Amino acid sequence: MPDFLDRPGLPRLAYAYRPGAGPTLVFLPGYGSDMTGSKAVALDAWAEVEGRAMLRLDYRGCGASEGVFGDATLDDWRDDALDAIDHFTQGPLILVGSSMGGWLMLLIALERRERVVGLVGIAAAPDFTEWGYDATQRATLDAAGLIVSEHPDYDTPEVTTRTFWESGQANLLLDGEIPIDCPVRLLHGLEDKDVPPSIAFRLGRALRSADVQTILVKGGEHRLSRPADLGLLLTMVGALIESL
Numbered sequence: 001m002p003d004f005l006d007r008p009g010l011p012r013l014a015y016a017y018r019p020g021a022g023p024t025l026v027f028l029p030g031y032g033s034d035m036t037g038s039k040a041v042a043l044d045a046w047a048e049v050e051g052r053a054m055l056r057l058d059y060r061g062c063g064a065s066e067g068v069f070g071d072a073t074l075d076d077w078r079d080d081a082l083d084a085i086d087h088f089t090q091g092p093l094i095l096v097g098s099s100m101g102g103w104l105m106l107l108i109a110l111e112r113r114e115r116v117v118g119l120v121g122i123a124a125a126p127d128f129t130e131w132g133y134d135a136t137q138r139a140t141l142d143a144a145g146l147i148v149s150e151h152p153d154y155d156t157p158e159v160t161t162r163t164f165w166e167s168g169q170a171n172l173l174l175d176g177e178i179p180i181d182c183p184v185r186l187l188h189g190l191e192d193k194d195v196p197p198s199i200a201f202r203l204g205r206a207l208r209s210a211d212v213q214t215i216l217v218k219g220g221e222h223r224l225s226r227p228a229d230l231g232l233l234l235t236m237v238g239a240l241i242e243s244l
Contacts, residue, residue: 002014002015002016002035002058002063002064003015003016003017004065005057005083005084005087005088007083010060010083011060011061011065011066011067012065012066013057013058013059013060013065013066013080013083013084014034014035014057014058014063014064014065015035015055015056015057015058015084015088016035016044016055016056016057017053017054017055017056017088017089018044018047018048018052018053018054018055019053020047020050020051020052020053020054021050021051021052021053022052022053022091022092023053023091023092023093023094023117023118023241023244024052024053024054024055024089024090024091024092024093024094025043025047025052025053025054025055025093025094025096025237026054026055026056026081026085026089026093026094026095026096027039027040027043027044027054027055027056027096027098027101028081028095028096028097028098028101028102028104028105028108029058029059029062029063029098029100029101030098030099030100030101030123030125031099031100031125031158032062032069032158033062033063033098033099033101034058034062034063034064035056035057035058035063036063037098037225038223038225038230039098039122039224039225039230039233040056040098042230042233042234043096043233043234043237044056046234046237046238050238052241053089055084055085055088055089057080057081057084059072059076059077059080059081060072060076060077060080065080069159070146070159070161071161072164073163073164073166073167074100074103074104074107074129074164074167074168074171075167075170075171076167077104078104078107078108078111078171081104081108082108082111082112085108085112091115092115092116092117092244093112093115093116093117094116094117094118094119094120094237094240094241095108095109095116095118095119095120096119096120096122096237097119097120097121097122097124098122098123098124099122099123099124099125099194099195099222100125100128101122101124102121102122102123102124102125102126103124103125103126103127103128103168103171103173105119105121105124106119106124106126106173106178106180107171107173109180109182110178110179110180113180116180116182117182117183117244118182118183118184118185118240118241118244119180119182119183119184119185120184120185120186120187120233120236120237120240121184121185121186121187121188121200121203122187122188122224122233123187123188123189123192123194123195123222123223123224124186124188124195124199124200124203125194125195125199126172126173126174126199126203127168127172127173127174127199128168128195129164129165129168129169129172130168130169130172130174131196131199132194133147133160133165138165141160141161141162141165142162145161145162146159146160146161146162147159147160173206174199174202174203174206175206176206177206177208178203178206178207178208179208180207180208180209181208181209181210182209182211183209183211183212183240183243183244184204184207184209184211184212184213185212185213185214185215185236185237185240186200186203186204186212186213186214186215187214187215187217187224187229187232187233187236188200188214188215188216188217188220188224189216189217189219189220189221189222189224189229190216190217190218190219190220191219191220191221192220192221192222193221193222194222195222197216200214200216201214215232215236217229217232
């Protein structure tokens with residue numbers, strides 16, 4: 001059973017915190033995912049072996065956390081992560097964001113610039129409300145307030161609400177300079193059908209940091225959860241820590 005962070009007036013958040021040497025690794029799941037995914041679990045196992053501090057969490061309405069998924073916005077999930085980070089961690093942070101979690105890691109880094117010393121994006125998907133929905137889907141969102149779509153990687157339909165989409169549109173980053181200066185590592189599959197590899201290039205150009213490295217994985221799909229993909233992720237995180 002997970003542990004829970006109680007927050008007066010807000011849904012309880014499921015979390016797993018592992019004390020250890022810093023900087024603390026914080027894993028940020030993707031849209032509709034949680035802290036039990038293969039990448040989060042692999043990174044946590046690596047942190048245990050290496051004696052590294054690590055925090056995982058489920059956003060409100062996701063995984064074991066309280067709340068209703070469809071009621072949450074991008075701002076809500078950013079604030080959930082900030083609450084857990086501020087409650088459990090001290091000192092330097094390395095944020096590891098998967099898909100939508102890669103968008104959240106940027107928003108969190110902008111809020112905690114003095115603490116974040118590194119970012120690792122896995123198929124990072126900033127601004128996906130802008131480039132991820134076609135005109136028909138946007139019209140449905142406007143008229144019906146939500147869209148429901150089947151996804152080949154998930155057993156249940158994927159739901160997007162108008163309020164979530166609007167919160168995403170209020171947090172767009174890629175068309176201007178992103179004032180983040182810490183080292184950034186981006187891992188992206190060339191066969192990613194959910195987040196085009198071109199997003200990794202746009203993100204690399206938008207970041208103000210002079211230390212941005214992008215690794216493209218031939219044959220890699222969106223999840224990047226094959227054993228070789230996970231091994232590459234762990235190597236990337238370890239090398240980033242050693243470089244600080």
